[in-house]
Amino acid sequence: MAGSLGVLITGASGAIGGALAREYAAPGTHLVLHGRRREALESLAETCRASGARVELSDIALTDDRQLSAWLADLAERDLPDIVFANAGQNSHVGAAGALEPWEDVSELLAINLRVPMAMAQALAPAMVRRGRGQLVFISSLAAWHGLPVTPSYSASKAGLKAYGEGLRGHLAPHGVGVSVVMPGYVSSAMCDAMPGPKPWRWSPERAARAIRRGVTRNRARIAFPWLLNHGCWWLAVLPESLSQRLLRWLGYGERP
Template sequence: MDRLVFITGASSGIGQALAWRYHQAGWRLALSARRAADITQWAQAQGIPAERFRVYGADVAQTDSIVAAGRACIDAQGVPDVVIANAGISVGVDTGMREDLDVIARIYATNNVGLAATFHPFIDAMVRRGSGTLVGIASVAGIRGLPGHAAYCSSKAAVISYCESLRGEMRSHGVRVVTIAPGYVDTPLTQRNRYGMPFLMKAPRFADAAFRTIAAGRSYRVIPWQMGIVAKLLRVLPDALFDKAMAGQPRKHRETR
């Protein structure tokens, strides 16, 4: 069976690594990002045959843009077997700064509304077919709120809750919903971080673990597994101890710095 995967944020980082992993497994690729030319250049440099991939330029923060990309994918390549809503942004914010309120709005537009808009064009078609997998890329940062990370942490917490809700809605229709919460993955998104990143993974290793998780149809997984243990500990840590542990920790960089 010639399977098809649709991936957003495919121009770099996790999205690009996932695209390569699926290509290695023999899947056709539907790849979307704002920098569509970068995806095409990368795919050609990797020697991916032109008939095995298509690129759809879209900005997930613009609902009509990513919905149109999804519909174009269905028209050109058919209904995907797997849709991975990977596109996201991570930047620190300071609620006391007026300009950061606009940053918060953009993070939510990308990480939350954009995720739902990515899934939207495919849901009815998957329900009619009675099969398909929708994958939301969350983060261990969604487990607890970290100082300086308020927008990103809350957006990823929302991804976890949203996908859990959607999983319940889709279950009776044969459509799976998978939530993957990466720990620290070595990508352009994390390379500017000012703090230690335990259990840092290379993107290809993460992509392989994610590929196997999606294929198994698991509902939720933290990758790597070590960060899964950390996440469970953070979830049960009393507030007083959590606050003490976070005191004095470096904050994530703001967009203007």
């Protein structure tokens, strides 16, 4: 449809995904919303339709390669989105006294946080290249700058996604396809509440969605917030590792020896 905007959001039944859907909901916008919690997804769809958006929903298993491939192939053929938010994700954390995360949890986390966004790009980027425009948006985290001792697997998945998005941006830019990596700090949500450790400068999902939309509109390579926490996490990556680890323990993100 001429003049319309197509936006795909995975993890739309979560805090940031839902806020992004509401932020983009408007007449002339086609929202494709994916989420695991169907009731929350239906409620979100009603809100977005009330704002004038055309909405379709999906609750396929993203980690099922056959389901994901078929869903994305159908979208690419009939109504390729202009903007794709690979937002679905989850977290896990270590236990006490040196206990690691259960491997089943780690494997599932890596699948949804890293493998699924890469699969989405594999399926949709070629169609965007043929069309000559589009935007892929990967939701990483400030934890991608330096692994947090309380959430090593989550940090690893977000660091991998950051690196992938950065590399893909350079590859796709000459073909008119933009790639943005979003690196949020703490955003109020059930997942945020479940994470161990302090949560400074927490933002509301609505504030995060506005910042993300501004960055995506400008095709910014990296959309990181809040500024002060982003600056501090960046320093953790460049300081000597022994000092970074001491700072993290002092801040409450690790066990003290």
